[in-house]
Amino acid sequence: MLQRSASLGRPTAIELEVIRASLGGIVQEMQNSLFRTGFSTIIRESQDASCALLDANAAVIAQHVVLPLHIGAFPACTQAVLRAFSGDIAPGDAFLINDPYEGGSPHAPDMAVITPLFFDDALVAFCASIAHKGDIGGPVPGSCSGQAREVFNEGLQLPPVRYQRNYLPFGDVERIIAANSRTPELVLGDIRGQLGSARLGERRLATLLEKFGLAKCVAAFDELGGIAERRMRAIIKTWKDGVFEAERYVDDDGVELSKPVRIHVRVEKAGDAIRFDFTASADQTRGPANIRPPLVQAACAYALISLVDPNIFITSGILRSFTVETRPSSVLNPRYPAPVNTYNPTVHAVVDAIFAALGQVVPERSRADGCGSRSIILGGRGTNTGSSYVQYEIVGGGAGARSTRDGASGTTVNQSNAKIAPVEIIESEFPTRLLAFELIRDSGGAGKFRGGLGIRRKYLNLTEARFSIRSTKHVIPAEGYADGLPGRTGDIRINPDGDGWKRLPSRYADYPLKAGDVFELETPGGGGYGDPLTRDPVSVLADVREGYVSVEAAGRDYGVVLVAGPKGPSLDEEATQRLRAARSKAGAA
Structure with missing residues (x-):
């Protein structure tokens, strides 16, 4: 050496x-x-x-x-x-x-x-x-x-x-x-x-x-x-000192389906030193929701890079600018041979918790929760070749809104940065057909800045296959920030248009699909940022015209009154002012 x-x-x-x-x-x-x-x-x-x-x-x-x-x-x-x-x-x-x-x-x-x-x-x-x-x-x-x-x-x-x-x-x-x-x-x-x-x-x-x-x-x-x-320490030093805490939950661990997994972070900031304490997080899980300490450290680094300088040159020097503590036998420091393979939902919860805590320190960089991440996996034998195939897709959703702008729609968020495979590639290489690939109206959390929209992907399966999914936020939605509303939760359904349709949990393995079966994945939307009643009514109207928000949601969530016309909906400014004033008065009471 x-x-x-x-x-x-x-x-x-x-x-x-x-x-x-x-x-x-x-x-x-x-x-x-x-x-x-x-x-x-x-x-x-x-x-x-x-x-x-x-x-x-x-x-x-x-x-x-x-x-x-x-x-x-x-x-x-x-x-x-x-x-x-x-x-x-x-x-x-x-x-x-x-x-x-x-x-x-x-x-x-x-x-x-x-x-x-x-x-x-x-x-x-x-x-x-x-x-x-x-x-x-x-x-x-x-x-x-x-x-x-x-x-x-x-x-x-x-x-x-x-x-x-x-x-x-x-x-x-x-x-x-x-x-x-x-x-x-x-x-x-x-x-x-x-x-x-x-x-x-x-x-x-x-x-x-x-x-x-x-x-x-x-x-x-x-x-x-x-x-x-x-560079990291110089910026951290400008932040206010103190102790800041936040927590998020993962839907479940894939085995105990009714038990959310708690991720808790305590951030201690003094001068140019910052410490992330995760010892109050849940015990290690029976199912594969655990993650190892190197990933916890990387999640902290990712959050700090995002807040300090997204263009910083990436080296291990960044890892030396903070410290991390995890508890042995916990979900963030499991003992061998605890399972870890569907780790990504937990990492997203770690990142969301860190951003929620640091949002109290750097409010101008605060943001709502995003959609998390998910993969769908099909395996079987091809209809033409008879050889084994594994169709593995990574699918995004809605990003959380920020203090200055709406969340992006149909994208990967946080530390997940992989691309959604093109429809042409999927259909040419695997025995499936895409019946739908679209954004989901009203899935982004309402706020002064709207959360990004989730994605609907609907597939026709052409041969017998074994289906697995690892996802998150199908039960617990992406949280909003500063009075913003949560995003819509995700869903996965088998044969959703038939009488015998079936909903799968957010983590599921080895569901048998027959030729002709349809499965539909709806991914979560991002959380909103700020009071929805303070969103610019013109922006709400634009969202309705683009198909991002329904007319009903414009009135229900944003207090914006739209009227139908020959060229589509238009804004009724006086009715909007009256409705918002009444909502604000009722909220204050």
């Missing part, structure tokens, strides 16, 4: 900026390579992956942020490699890891590929990526069972293993992975794409080292981390 030295050469300010921009360009190029060589729709369409460069001590020196949670996962996974192979790492090596406990993968389908970079015979850095795999075994297609009771129900678990030595693959590793996947060609193709992006990163980083020299580059890595930490 490369040793630090006070005598290392230091880059000039201009050289530091060139190195910073070069590091950012390298991870961006790695990311582009990964998306273009991805075999699965999860990688090349939804882009559920991130790339990063880390120093010899496993600190992030640059990350292309598609998925913000990976700022905590990359160091934990790389530290696991260093623990397992310290003293036995050489040029041409490559390592795999997806173990959430021994490493930092959010769940087992998120597999990390990590390669070392040597320069002048010294280990200088690591090139890494984390990418979701469509299926790594387990009892259900997609490896994300909402009823898992332990990690052994969640597919193949890989501790740090050597994938290549001297640039030559270990075929046994690939055979083991292939034997544990329903879609081995796609999984191995994606892993090889990750490896290719890492090798590309090695070449680009080696060129940078040759240009500026080892000493200057290593000093720049340290300085960039220090700049990020100082």
